[in-house]
Amino acid sequence: MPGLMFSRRRRYEEIAESIREHLDEKIADLIEHGMTLEDAQRTAHLEFGDITVIEQRSREVWQWPVLDSLRIETEDALHRMLHAPRFTVIALLILGVAIGANTMIFSLLNGVLFKPLAYPHSERLLAVNHQSQQAGFKNMGISPSLYFIYREQNTTLTDIGAYDHDELDVTGSTIPERVRVLDVTDGTLPLLGVSPFQGRLFTQKDDSPNSAQTVLLTYPYWQKRFGGTSSVIGRSITVGGVSREIIAVLPQDFHFLDQQDPSLILPMRWDRSTTTLGNFNANAIAMLKPGVSLQQATTNLAGLLPVALKTFSTPAGISDDFYRSLHLAPNLLPLKTQVLGNVQSSLWLLLVAAVLVLFVACANVANLLIAQIEVRCDEFALRYVIGGTRKDFSATILVESALIGIAGSIIGLLLAYGALHIIVRFEGADIPRIRDIAITPLVWFFNATVALVTCLLIACAPILQSTGLHLEGLLQEHRDVERQSRKGWIAARVLVTLQVALSVVLLVCSGLMFRSVRAMLRVSPGFTQPENIQTFGFYIPESQIPDTSPDLVIHKDQKLLETLAAIPGVSAVGLGRSVPMDKNSYQNPVYVQKHLEEKGEVPPSRPFNFVAPGFFSALGTRLIAGHDFTWGDIYSRKPVVIVSKAFASQYWPRAENALGQKIRVTSTDTWREIIGVSDDVRYDGVKDPAPAIVYWPLVMDNFAGQEHKLQRATVFAVRSRTARTQAFLEDIQQQVGNVMPNIPLANVETLGELYTKSMARTTFTLVMLCVFAGMALALGTLGIFSVIAYSIAQRPRRLPPSAGSVARRPSVLEMSIRQGMSLTLPGIAIGLAIAFVAMRFMPVSLFGVSAHDPVTYVTTAWAVAVAALLGCYLPARRVASSESLERASNQV
Template identity: 40%
Template sequence: MLADLRLARRTLTRAPGFTTVALLTLALGIGATTAIFSVVYGVLLKPLPFAEPERLVSLMHRGPGMNIPLMNQGPATYFTYVDHQRVFQDIGAWDTKEVSIVGRGDPERVQGLAVSAATLPLLRVHPALGRLFTAEEDAPGAALRTILTYGYWQRRFGGAPDVVGKPIEIGGRVAEVVGVLPPSFRFLRTDPAVILPLQLDPADAARGMSFGFQALGRLKPGVTLAQANADVARMIPMLPHAFDVLRLEPNVRPLADDVIGNVGQLLWVLLAAVGVVLLIACANVANLLLIRAEGRQQEFALRAALGASRGRVARAVLAEGVLLALGAGALALVLAHGAILLLRWMAPAQLPRVDEIAIDPTVLLFTGAISVSAGLLSGVVTLLRFGAPNAAALRDGRRATSDGPGRQRTRHALVVAEVAMALVLLVVSGLMIRTFVALRHVDPGFVRPAQVQTFRVAVAPGVIDDDAQLASTHQQIAERLAAVPGVTSVGLASHITMDGEDNGNPLYVDGVPVAEGTMPPLRRFKSVAPAFFETMGIRLVAGRPITWSDVHERRLVAIVSETLAREYWKDPARAIGQRVRSSPDNPWREIVGVTGDERDDGLDRPPTAIVYWPLLNDSYPERTMAYAVRSSRVGTAGFVRELQHAVWSVNPNLPVAAAQTLAEIESRSMAQTSFAMVMLAGAATVALLLGVVGIYGVLAYVAAQRTREIGLRMALGAQAGAVRRQFLRHGLVLTGAGIAVGVVASLALTRVLSALLFGVGPMDPLTYGAMSAALAAVALLATWIPARRASRIDPVVALRAEG
């Protein structure tokens, strides 16, 4: 083997042009595949950074009674499972929350992670400093304790080793720091600054239904997911009878599924796409090796005549392919490293575990494996055509190296395959481009988002306790913000459009009966203050907006979205005067207005049915409000800082958090689509380039091989145009065959893209036609160049050269 590799090295060194082209071609395919595999491995396949992660599970439910695919945990379900389970070593609860921290510089709003006392120990997390929570600290009413994450400890406390025991004011309460987590701590898709005790109250289990937090567990050794689901199914009938309406079903699943979310399909599609690019690169190199081998038949025959076995010659051929691929693999790692940095920069917010994407030992092993495989695949084609040395090559080199029909068929098949695979990628990228364009034309429900600055202001109970005073504070903040130069309007609501909030609450409608044992459909609830719709640019379809008088006088009014109004009353105008409420225990509220629809769940989702309550209400109380400020100064230097000072002029202990423009929020809702579009378009461009190079290479070689024939024909009177047409026809036949095969393959494969598409079907004829025409046009150019060169052959020179 070493002798074969040394010989291959010397042989390739003597052909630097061929070697360089083959190396770059393979490196491009292997590098792209390595980069995307590093993403797939880092996000989907790499084990979670906890001890024995395969035994960690997420405890979820399905709610067929409410048509809810995934439901969290609540006090009743959680305490029932903790007390009666048989298959878990332990069960922990957790929830994310934004918390305000004051007293150390400017007030700030950070993400917090609230956990039960069992959560961190079952993950086998050990603190870098201090300790974890005790069961007593997790009890309701206990003094507040907190654990800092490593990054926040470094940023806010400068990594001070004496931080344990220090007080910190969180959410209006003083908390003692009891520990610091290690820098390696990562928890699912969260990025917390502080860890807090969840402090669940067992008494809440009998106070109705709620599903406000999540749970995870560690299975006992040998327990399967099926057994865990069966155990939860056994405990569900133990819940209070009020839960019967939900018809809960268990959904115990690997904890990694909570990390991956819905990005798995996208990443597998991207890996398949770059895998196609690698196959095209291998086909190109196989064609190069095939052409090169045709000129080496005398060498193969001479080696056979001197005693080399067929296997010895075959190893020499394969060694060249493998050596080329290994060299390309080394170059591919350099390309992949740069691509990974670009991917991490471009990655959408929905892509988890981005910081774990890297070239680690597993990725290196993968690169080596596909490099060797690519080399073998490229060399096998040559071996199949030239594995048996032809003794005739020693008698007549010209005739033995002639372009036989079998060899033509092999080269042509490779070119057809390249064109077909390139078309598949072009169609896939075209569908994603059509999707992106369709999303850009969707009415989001608001206007001129680049002129709207948003941020959140939370008022902790310890800062302002009285609800009426809370509403007055928000009104004062809105008035101070409106006084900032350049501001035209200010509105506030519990949530801004597309900010990730997906609450679902039952809505009772007067005159619409609810069958016994069932609940009404879930709707999105928002608390709003005056001028919110005006600031966002959400049109008023019927009725009137909410006023500050409605808020302060606690009038029983509400506003609904157009989608909700049409669902119940067909005509939005007929919704005015109708009554709704959030539960049978709350009073009816009169609908006084109907607004245009918001795409609250993203541009690719249907308009959300929303109910808007006044800021002060008993149905949907909120202490954290999102402000929207419309101004032509959005994006200019110092504008956000001026808004912060306007808020602090009302109360200096109110942190301003999550400052972002409405345009940024809208763009983030399309981030996954745009990421997929860019990645697939890049893969399709490379595939198109490689496919065109393949067509050009074959026709250029044919022209070179047929120089004498063409010279003779032209000497006998053949016209240059006829020669050009012959070569063009040859190239277009190959292209047409490849397009035909590619269309059939695309029709079969693009169905898997349905979940990623919007506004276009997987068999969209416009996309197929446009991509086929584009490929044909580029292929025509690649065919024209060798055809033009062949038609300019000087008959005298050609015949002399052959003589």
């Protein structure tokens, strides 16, 4: 660039020299024809014209006028910004934070919603589910029988793969540990395009029930347990009491869908020869053939359901009519839709909120620019005299706005990067696909687009203000100064009112979310003091105690409960198949005696839990009727059961009426007497209604078609004020080791942590909305402060000479409040009207509060009014001080 400028300067000098040479030649020629020197010079100049203009026009041939003008404007704008540091810093911070908020939320949207899943042909991947309206099943997975039929006879899928999650103990030469396991059929990983880092994937032979036991290691577990040794392939590892050959290590970037990463992958090993109908405990994915639609695949699989009924037998105690009456139907979804769940509404709401913050920020900066224009009226008037046009003034303002917008976007990008890093590291927002969130080229493009839009938005009002300046009047001893100020005042008023209105909308939205969360926290979850309930998973493998000795398994559970109860500070202990909010329950239809369904009907499906005596006491759940199980009930296999209040209320008017009634799962099961009714527990989170749950004993005979039902995998709940502490966890581990050596604990966390996780996404949405609303309110207050301060700054010159200092203080305060409220009240009214309409379409469902909750609207109006009064009072107090008033009097 310096070389280019030097070359252009030299060319300009050559042009000037050439013009002088031509002029000198003309003068010499006129002298030769008899003219005097003076006459020759005068004649030559008249013929040539203005030499300066000729030089300028000649130079333009070697110029880029637009670029040169832009360069000059940019340099001047930078100079002005550097000499107005307060204005520059405030404007950049306002826009940086607002643009950063938009960039951050768009990054979330891009990573979560817009990006395709990181699998080959991800647009053709499906989640295979089933539904039964009759039984109340909305999203069942897949059964082994349907898996076999679909894979063998479908005509619309390239392949289908089943999977399930489990937790098993890894034992052997090192310290035993409980690890997360992914069970898959042989086609599951190939559907996702997985290639092993070492070794090979499962084949159909590995997935056969009589083949050798094999296992795949994930990359982190390979590094953790085997130190990344390359000789791991072919070695054995004991998983779940079974020795298995390691046949592969998966790549470092392997993540199964959007679920918690497993440590080991095991083959499903379903036995087709012994498979019966039912058992929808697994999940499945599939890939459409090219050119096949989702509807075609659904129709194809629906046609195969009767084939499964004819091919496979029913389990003991369940008739063919039962399965026909379910009216099962495939429920196929794009895999991405299944992964995302219902997060879309929350993210779109946050983006709308961020955009509103950006509008408020733009209005605020536009106000600052308008104030700058008022200060620079003399500059514009002088430029107008020497040939400047209003178009030039608009270009000046646009360049300044562009510099502010570009710098703000850079700051915003840096802030967004930091915020995203915190969100991804924290992982507490319950956002799916959080690993895919990053600053990508699309995010860069979005940031640049926002910067461009921001430049235009903040420039519009100042440009209109500059075009309305009466420049001729300004040159006549400032006779029209007040008129210019009045025009700037009107523009500022409009922008401040807009800021207030948008702030009100955001505050109403965040207020409704706050009241929703508050309502959730007031809902009794059905348990007490969850932060004092330590939970952990425990599994007694069949390799240690076989199924032929169920009483020994129960005895170990009882012994461990008694040992844990002896730990100092423990007030109650219990165990069950699951605890509230751990997402580990399953359900089945339940028949109620004396409430038999009509022929062809299926009773509603109910969630199940299998518990031991003391479970309700450990959770702090009340038994509102009847009594708890006893160990005598457990060991004697007494046919008893406990139901929740929600279950009882669907059949009997009072909870006490349920006592003595009988229920069962299949038509050949033993009828089991209801001996207790528990208070409702929000197993799926406080936002969802309490389920009508059924609590069965840990071990039973003749249950759900099984001769013996034994619950091996359990979750212990230990109530103590020292829960979460390292010393308490060490005591638990020691007592477990004393009862069952080499049995590791799994999922060690408090019930309070599970409770917090169940509200994580709602809490994240609330926090972000409150941040955005707080930003908008602060900016709105700043806008009022700026306008009032500007108005007061113009006031002293217009005070009448008779106004004394005693009278002036209330006059200034009254003027400030009057003018501030004239901006605020219309903004509040407009904002409330917009919010009243917009909240009806709020994408995030509210809980325990109406979208038109009057408390929220009134509180918002008061909050904005108080903030506005503060914005009025501060500049008034500053200007109305005795020193300021004395200076004003001197000026008068």
